[in-house]
Amino acid sequence: MKTLMKLAMVTTALMTISSVVQAKETVVWWDFLGGGDGVRMKALIDEFNKENGDNIEIQATTLEWGTPFYTKAQTSAAVGEGPDVMTYHISRLPLGVSTNTLSEITADDLASVGLKAEDYAPANWQAAQVDGKQYAIPFDIHSIILYYNKDKLKAAGLLGDDGLPKGLDGVDNFKAALQKLKDGGSQYGVSIHSAAGDSQWRIFYSLLNQQDGKFFADGKFLDGDNLDKAVKATQVVADWVKEGLAPSNTEYPASIALFTSGEAAMHINGVWEVPTFTDLAAKGQLGFEWGAVALPTFFDHPATWADSHSFVIPNNVGKDMTPEKRKAVMEVIAWMNKHSLAWAGAGHIPAYGPVRDSAEFKALQPNATYSVLADTAAFDPVSTLAGVASPVYDAAGNYMVPAINGEMDPQQAIEDLRDDLQAQVE
Structure with a gap:
């Protein structure tokens, strides 16, 4: 009887450990950031993993900027082998949507992590949409x-x-x-x-x-x-x-x-x-x-x-993302936005209004002086022929x-x- 009880306790413990292990989400991340941008982004990823590693871990890969990145993003999503989240120039959204590379970010996605349109400059938020649907979350304005x-x-x-x-x-x-x-x-x-x-x-x-x-x-x-x-x-x-x-x-x-x-x-x-x-x-x-x-x-x-560096969720054909994984991805995107003051050190203007309006950012010069650009930004034409590269x-x-x-x-x-x-x- 004691043996059976011990076995039951061990089994329960193993199941508990297994449950904890399964609760941790790994978020596969792609970006195209080199130089100073790359250094700053790697530091943000390390900080995220340090703070959230028990529940969510980012596994990041940096790919070649420009046409090679967007080509790989398109071909990998088409066969279900893209990442869970990736950086993306807002100017390239029309092409990404036309090729079915990107997944729509829904109102429920945004609500799940407390992000809302009012937190972004109107032109920036609109530039993250195609045909009225949200496909990206802006990270900066450059x-x-x-x-x-x-x-x-x-x-x-x-x-x-x-x-x-x-x-x-x-x-x-x-x-x-x-x-x-x-x-x-x-x-x-x-x-x-x-x-x-x-x-x-x-x-x-x-x-x-x-x-x-x-x-x-x-x-x-x-x-x-x-x-x-x-x-x-x-x-x-x-x-x-x-x-x-x-x-x-x-x-x-x-x-x-x-x-x-x-x-x-x-x-x-x-x-x-x-x-x-x-x-x-x-x-x-x-x-x-x-x-x-x-x-x-x-x-x-x-x-x-x-333009804006933004975050998008690839539409990995044939590979459905679990609700838990999608929530983890949105948590990553929201965390990056709320910690974008560190990204501003690269000269960028934070897209996330609460950071842009913070005393810490207003003390950052010359960034704060030219941050009026957030309200006068002219984003690239909405066309599959326009945008970076x-x-x-x-x-x-x-x-x-x-x-x-x-x-x-x-x-x-x-x-x-x-x-x-x-x-x-x-």
Whole structure:
């Protein structure tokens, strides 16, 4: 009898242990984050596992950024071999939805972890939807900003008492400021990455949206007067280059070096370079005091190109996710959003409002200064041809880059760009 009782107790204990083991969910994670972004994300994953490892453990893999990542995401989901959660550029959602790569995130999913639309900037939340359905949870907003050398702007009378640039709004005013900076001894008023389509797209799309231009609508690229607005946006940058106010055919590292060396008084680039300048300044290797602000308003109102790193749940065909697993995935997404202050150190603006509105973020400079971009962000057109590493970016390289570098007439370049992309729709 005692033997039977011992056996029963052992069996019960084993069943209890088995139950505990089964209660722990492993969340398979894919991202495309390298460099400083990758370091920060790995630290967040380690912190999550440290806090939640008894119940949920993230098993993370980093894959190659760009087209290779999105191709692998699509093919793996199609055969049920994708991860449980992955990072995704919001600009690529239309393609992901069209290929059945992504699972809809429902109202019940959001409610299960206390996330709601009101916690995000309206444009950011809408950009995470396709046809009114939610397919992503934004993690950040990353945009282009204007970096500036405070010493050079002060000497040119372009720095206010608050340490922020002044007199830069308006196409003519900005151009005059560039000339004043050049006349004051700078080789260039502003350095730009003028040799590649991705950087030029970001500037172009900002200037187009400041005119309320529509790049793609109702199945048509640059229809009606949108073409004229696109030409005008392209001409602005072409004039900078033509008049020697910005460098021509300059690669990415060289565009940064022109600013860090003091040869360019300002620099237009993504928020992701904030850590570069922060680190150089901390090491005493910059040689001047720098700052960063939202892109000036060249036309009718503020608007700046933006994208978001976001979280999505792959639609793994033939592999249903258990309710427990889905809840664990949502817990991971919610935790990352609520701890995104650490991610802001990479220059990004937290998408999650409570973090963006926190005293800790408002003390983070220059991020807090340019965080107004959350309310003026212009996300990429909703099209399967748009977004990171897309045909639109390719077209920007093929047509906009020659146009701004004086190798092609802006009017002809934008017409050719429109025709090229429209042919891919039809």
